[in-house]
Amino acid sequence: MLVSLFVKDFAIVREIEIAPVGGLTVVSGETGAGKSLLVDALMLLTGARADAGAVRHGAERAELVARFAPAADSPALAWLHENDLDEDAECQLRRVIRADGGSRAWINGRPATVAQLAALGALLVEIHGQHEHQALLDRRHQLALLDAFARHPEALAQLRDSARDWQRATQAITALQARGDSADRRLYLEHQIAELANENLAPEAIENLLNEHRRQSHATALIEGCGRAAAVLEGDLPDLLRRLRHDLMRLVEHEPGLAEIDALLDGAQIQVDEAAAALERLRDGFDLDPERLAALDARLARLHDLARKHRTTLPALAARQQALQQELDELGNSEAQLADLARARDDALARWRSAAAQVSAGRKDAATTLSTRVSAIMDGLGMAGGTFAASLEPIDGDAPQGDGAERVEFLVSANPGQPARALRKVASGGELSRISLAIEVAAMGLDAVPTMVFDEVDTGIGGAVAEVVGQALRALGNERQVLCVTHLPQVAAQGHQHLRVSKADDGDGTQSRIEALDAQARVDELARMLGGVDITKATLAHARQMLDHAQRRG
Missing domain, CATH: 3.40.50.300 (P-loop containing nucleotide triphosphate hydrolases)
Structure with a gap:
């Protein structure tokens, strides 16, 4: 439900806030005060x-x-x-x-x-x-209301589920058939897979190939570089380190800290020797083999050609091969898949037809009952002789629809002898609001929307009809939160809460204000609505009697 509404600098409102109650809240005020x-x-x-x-x-x-x-x-x-x-x-x-x-x-x-x-x-x-804001003018909302009145949620769920299953099976069949001749496609896939299978496409194998190709391509430079480095490490450097350590050791007795430096040099000498040995092993492992390099070049060229052909990278070729194999496996089962999908589609269609028949029957019965109830309520709301009909129209086409086999249109004749027209084409705003009220009262408690707002529902009526409208609104308020803008005291007296809108010039222009009325203020407001400018004791007594009578009805 609506807990609060805050409005600031809106139209002629500087700042107001209201907190509607859970039943019927009526809003009244002088013309132009800003009720709407x-x-x-x-x-x-x-x-x-x-x-x-x-x-x-x-x-x-x-x-x-x-x-x-x-x-x-x-x-x-x-x-x-x-x-x-x-x-x-x-x-x-x-x-x-x-x-x-x-x-x-x-x-x-x-x-x-x-x-x-x-x-x-x-x-x-x-x-x-007004027309453009009427929820009941939406045909989808009309259908939802009729289904709620029919009380068949299980059948509706089966209807929607079977329609969805039929659509999914149909889309899957279309996708399989769009592949064309599966025999040609299988031959193509087999050729592609065989071509890829001639190569070792494992990511680690490709990485090893690239590393070996780099070594072979740069073998000469690697051998020469390792040789130069080994010559330095095996030449004067070891002898230089030994002489340096000998000289420092002669001075240790004068500076003990030199012993630590000697230890570092000793470690450096060991590492130089190990580095020289490692360089020697690497240099001996390099093999200038032009034939091997040519073989590696040829294999890399084949792999690059395959990668370009399949629009992927070398490491992703293995995944591409798997994808092609998966498609080939699926194609091998395409005929069986098509048969399974066709059976699933036929089963969904059968289930949909069964659910649709059940829903259609429920809607037909609900439409008859709802039409009778709304027409009777309209008669009491000042539209004597008016009729309401929930008209069902079959939907053309063979494809199962999630909403069923028909659509609904609410038709209304507000006066005797007039042809019924679509609710969305009813001209009078007051009549439209009262018809909406009649529908909501007839379907009391079935609408899932918790808050209902009626703007000027009492336009063009008065007297006993206005009291009936007020009673209908109060009854609806016992089931839902209802807000109603009104100018009739018979309606205002029925509210569980009464808000009064007024306007005044505060020096900066006309401002609209709103206040929640207590019992005495409600009597005063009803008296104003009854008697206009001159409020007499009789008017106040009438207003008090009207309020007491309305509130005693519960």
């Missing part, structure tokens, strides 16, 4: 398009923050986890709109796109107001 600004703020926080006009005059930017407390099993929490945006059990949406029209968004303090706001917002808030 809270709805507008929620729409922007759930992905609506922003423009510079949203920023209060004279401010650099508008800031909107909504904090939600999703249930533990909420789809919203699952979405946050899947998108690495979860933060304990909190959910905070924040959006900043600059005076130049640009905007930025955050989810739980992390930068987010407007598309992400919209995706998450659809799981948190359902706004019923």
Whole structure:
């Protein structure tokens, strides 16, 4: 549910914050006070398009923050986890709109796109107001609501699983068939593998080959270099070290520290002797063999040709050989694989048809019941003679669909004698909101979205109809958190919480304010809504009676 909504420098709002309760929160106020600004703020926080006009005059930017407390099993929490945006059990949406029209968004303090706001917002808030913001205008949402009303989650899961299995099998078959004639491909692979098999492609073998080739290529230089170094180490250097040690030892009695230097020279003499011996062994191991060098050149050339042919490096040739062998093995089983995949696809199709038939039957029954219930509720909401129908339309094509074999369209006739039209084409905003309310009441408790917002649901009605609308909203509030912007006291009296929006000139321009009303303030506000400018004792008594009567209904 929505825990708090903070708005700063938005339209005519300098700064306000509200904390809606868990039931029905009604918002009232004089015309032009900014009652619908809270709805507008929620729409922007759930992905609506922003423009510079949203920023209060004279401010650099508008800031909107909504904090939600999703249930533990909420789809919203699952979405946050899947998108690495979860933060304990909190959910905070924040959006900043600059005076130049640009905007930025955050989810739980992390930068987010407007598309992400919209995706998450659809799981948190359902706004019923103007056409472009109606959740129930989305045919996917209509289908989800009808399926929830039908109560067949197991059949839906089987439907989606079998459609996914059919698609995967079909894609695998297409991929295998795209390889063309497997016999030609096998011959090609066999030739390539045989060509690679003529060489020792083990990485260590290639490394040894490269090292030996380097030694053979530079054998002359290595022999000459080792000879020069050996001549120095075996020539005057050893004799020079011996004379140096003899001279120092004659002076040791005068300086004992020279004994340590003599020890170092003794070690150096030993190392010089060992180095000379090692050079001699290396020099003797070098072999000037032109034929061997030519053989190494030829083998390296073959390997480089293979690497270029297969567009890889020398060390990666072994992996390339394995990949070709794996493909050859798979091709050897391609016919068997195709047969297995075809059986899997046929099995998935059979399962889908069975699940689709079950889902279709459930939807048909649910559509009949939902249509009857909504039509009856519409009659009590000031649309006497109006009808509602959940129309099912078959989907063309043979490919199994994850949503089933049909789509749904909510059709409405608001007045007797008028033809039914798609809900998204209903002209009157007030009628559209009341129809949405009727649908939500008929499907009470089945909608997974925890917070519902109704903007001006009571437009064009009054009297007893307005009271019925208020009672319907209160009943819905017992199941979900509901926010309703209203101008009718019959509706406002039904709220579990009442917020009043007002405006005033504070010297810097007109500012909108909002306050939560206590019992006496609610009576005063209802009296204003009932009686206008002149509030009499009779008006106050009527307002108190209306509030007491509404609150006693529970």
